[in-house]
Amino acid sequence: MLMHWVIGCVRPRANANPTVSTAAGLTAAAIKRSGVIAPGDGANCESDAPIGLWPAAMRRSRDNRANPPLCSTMSQSAEQTVPPIQINAVFERRAVLRPADACWQPSPLPGVERWMFDRVGGEVARATSLVRYAPGSRFERHVHGGGEEILVLDGVFSDDKGDYSAGTYLRNPPGSAHAPFSREGCLLFVKLRQFAVDDIQPVRIDTRAEPWRQGLVPGLSVMPLHEHNGISTALVRWAPETQFSAHAHPGGEEILVIDGVFRDEFGNYPAGSWLRSPRWSRHAPFTGPEGALIYVKVGHLGAELIGG
Numbered sequence: 001m002l003m004h005w006v007i008g009c010v011r012p013r014a015n016a017n018p019t020v021s022t023a024a025g026l027t028a029a030a031i032k033r034s035g036v037i038a039p040g041d042g043a044n045c046e047s048d049a050p051i052g053l054w055p056a057a058m059r060r061s062r063d064n065r066a067n068p069p070l071c072s073t074m075s076q077s078a079e080q081t082v083p084p085i086q087i088n089a090v091f092e093r094r095a096v097l098r099p100a101d102a103c104w105q106p107s108p109l110p111g112v113e114r115w116m117f118d119r120v121g122g123e124v125a126r127a128t129s130l131v132r133y134a135p136g137s138r139f140e141r142h143v144h145g146g147g148e149e150i151l152v153l154d155g156v157f158s159d160d161k162g163d164y165s166a167g168t169y170l171r172n173p174p175g176s177a178h179a180p181f182s183r184e185g186c187l188l189f190v191k192l193r194q195f196a197v198d199d200i201q202p203v204r205i206d207t208r209a210e211p212w213r214q215g216l217v218p219g220l221s222v223m224p225l226h227e228h229n230g231i232s233t234a235l236v237r238w239a240p241e242t243q244f245s246a247h248a249h250p251g252g253e254e255i256l257v258i259d260g261v262f263r264d265e266f267g268n269y270p271a272g273s274w275l276r277s278p279r280w281s282r283h284a285p286f287t288g289p290e291g292a293l294i295y296v297k298v299g300h301l302g303a304e305l306i307g308g
């Protein structure tokens with residue numbers, strides 16, 4: 001199943017004339033406050049051609065026949081639980097992982113594997129990961145002591161409350177419980193124990209059905225997903241050749257590149273890349289001919305969260 005939900009108007013105008021009638025902002029306040037959106041030039045979307053889909057390598061990542069080998073230095077048997085480990089655990093440092101860095105490990109449940117982006121703790125951890133379920137695999141019923149945030153990237157993820165196809169954004173607050181599984185297999189972006197104690201509202205958003213808002217510069221479209229105590233999460237679509245002004249992230253910034261190629265003065269980040277930039281970091285991001293679709297969270301580094 002392709003990630004058809006990412007197909008969108010991340011496309012240049014024929015004359016590349018940045019004429020957007022409104023600079024409404026999404027999240028305008030929060031995102032602007034945290035520096036995600038800053039003035040700049042860009043292009044509107046007009047053409048009918050999609051910019052692309054999740055790279056084939058990532059689509060294959062939930063297909064056991066095409067799985068890349070497990071990370072040799074970190075692999076473990078499926079019977080083992082994760083020992084206390086720290087991965088990109090210094091949140092004052094910039095962290096960047098690209099698809100070529102992929103390092104998949106078994107989870108305690110057969111057929112469920114994880115690529116850990118950052119992690120502080122053992123099987124119970126503050127953690128950010130890609131998680132893939134092989135077809136027919138399931139996870140035992142568990143309680144989310146610190147909350148669980150999920151973006152379904154491919155396939156269909158299910159639990160005892162429903163089925164969630166690619167493009168679904170979920171927040172299971174602290175104290176919630178479920179028994180997840182996947183009939184056809186799926187690929188998820190998951191963040192654990194990164195809720196504030198008073199963030200108790202369950203969230204279910206089908207991003208394929210939600211409207212996009214005009215971002216603060218031509219060429220940007222934004223879909224707010226969640227906001228709480230100054231922490232904002234959104235999907236942001238960048239038209240090709242969109243340029244942002246340099247801006248700071250007072251509360252840090254985290255990005256998962258879902259489609260296209262995201263760029264800044266420090267490098268290029270193809271689909272499947274994950275970036276975490278520390279508090280007060282600065283950059284001037286832009287896109288090239290591919291455009292980009294990104295998941296972005298700001299304001300959470302240094303915030304009071306259950307997992308620290």
Ligand SMILES: [Fe+2]
Nearest residue numbers: 035036253283
């Ligand atoms: Fe930024």
Ligand SMILES: [Fe+2]
Nearest residue numbers: 144148178180
């Ligand atoms: Fe869960």
